[in-house]
Amino acid sequence: MADAAVAADAKLLIWSSLPNVTEMTGGQLTGVAHFDSKAEVERYIRGLDITSVFYFASFYMQNMETFFAPKKNPTTGAIEYRVSYPSETGLPLVDIKDTGIFLEPVLSSQEMEPSKYNHARFIAATAFYNGTEIVDAWNRVTGRGVSFVHDPGNHAGLTEEVKKIMKESAGLLSEWEYYGPTGRKDLEWTLDQLNEKPTSWEDYVRRVEESKDGGWFG
Numbered sequence: 001m002a003d004a005a006v007a008a009d010a011k012l013l014i015w016s017s018l019p020n021v022t023e024m025t026g027g028q029l030t031g032v033a034h035f036d037s038k039a040e041v042e043r044y045i046r047g048l049d050i051t052s053v054f055y056f057a058s059f060y061m062q063n064m065e066t067f068f069a070p071k072k073n074p075t076t077g078a079i080e081y082r083v084s085y086p087s088e089t090g091l092p093l094v095d096i097k098d099t100g101i102f103l104e105p106v107l108s109s110q111e112m113e114p115s116k117y118n119h120a121r122f123i124a125a126t127a128f129y130n131g132t133e134i135v136d137a138w139n140r141v142t143g144r145g146v147s148f149v150h151d152p153g154n155h156a157g158l159t160e161e162v163k164k165i166m167k168e169s170a171g172l173l174s175e176w177e178y179y180g181p182t183g184r185k186d187l188e189w190t191l192d193q194l195n196e197k198p199t200s201w202e203d204y205v206r207r208v209e210e211s212k213d214g215g216w217f218g
Contacts, residue, residue, distance in 0.1 A: 009052045010050060010161045012110060014103065016089060017042040017054040017121070024180045051118045053106050055099075056161045056186075058092035059179060070138065070146050070217070076082035079217060083137050083151040089174045090128030092187065095199040099124065123187040126198045137202040141209050142216050 005013045017183075020039035021032040045052050070081040085091075102124045109116045131148040138146040177183050191198075199207075210213040 002041070002048060002050075006048050006050050011114060012106070013045060013048075013050050013052045014106065014192070015042055015045055015052060015054050017056055019056075021176075022056070024147045025176055029176075042197070046119060051115055053117050053119070054121045056121055056123045056179065058094045058123070061093050061095045061199070061201065064134075065208065065216075070135075072217075074125040079146045081131070081143055081146055082147045082151045082213065083140070084150075084152050085131075085174050086150050087131030087148045090130055090177060090184075091134070092125035092128050092178050093134075093201050093204075094125045095204050098126075098198040101194055101198050102190070104195060117193075121186060121190075122193070123183065125187055126189075126200055128177075128184060129201050132203065137205045138216065140207045141202065144217055152169070173200050 002013060013095045018038045023036075023039075032157070042054050045054075052209050068081075068083065068166070070079050073080050073199040102122050106117050106120075106122070111161065131150075135146045135148045138144065179186060205216070
């Protein structure tokens with residue numbers, strides 16, 4: 001795709017990238033291939049004769065409605081947000097509908113300053129939210145008393161390969177953070193470029209609560 005963009009004399013290539021976890025962790029985590037593969041393509045694009053920008057998506061808020069949604073404990077009846085990382089871990093969240101907010105500065109600069117953001121990385125997240133902040137938003141909006149549960153072995157029903165990915169992804173979050181040591185600073189820079197504020201986690205929770213029959217928890 002990158003080669004085709006160069007051949008077509010495209011003026012701008014935006015690539016959805018992520019950090020190279022194997023390199024970032026000094027080889028301690030080698031199973032997060034969906035990060036590493038994107039980073040390898042980014043490295044290739046940087047060597048091409050084309051203006052390029054790298055969009056680093058974070059954890060979609062929409063995931064909280066599906067695979068990562070809080071569930072009722074069958075024994076106690078309590079609603080639990082059960083994940084494999086500790087509560088103090090910062091998880092960068094973004095509403096997928098805000099993609100345009102993050103790319104608008106890049107696209108609007110093309111006429112006057114086409115190289116302004118060349119090789120820049122745009123960190124697509126509203127903020128880093130820890131587990132307590134995530135469940136507190138649910139509780140304020142829904143009044144349902146969701147609790148955070150750290151469950152490192154929460155990989156039931158997954159293949160061994162996927163279990164390894166999930167385990168190493170949790171290790172990435174808790175020890176190196178989603179974007180590595182410069183992630184929070186890079187996010188601050190990105191947010192300073194935006195002309196519109198992205199959706200906060202609590203605003204997203206409220207939107208879902210008001211739009212779905214029965215709200216978050218039926």
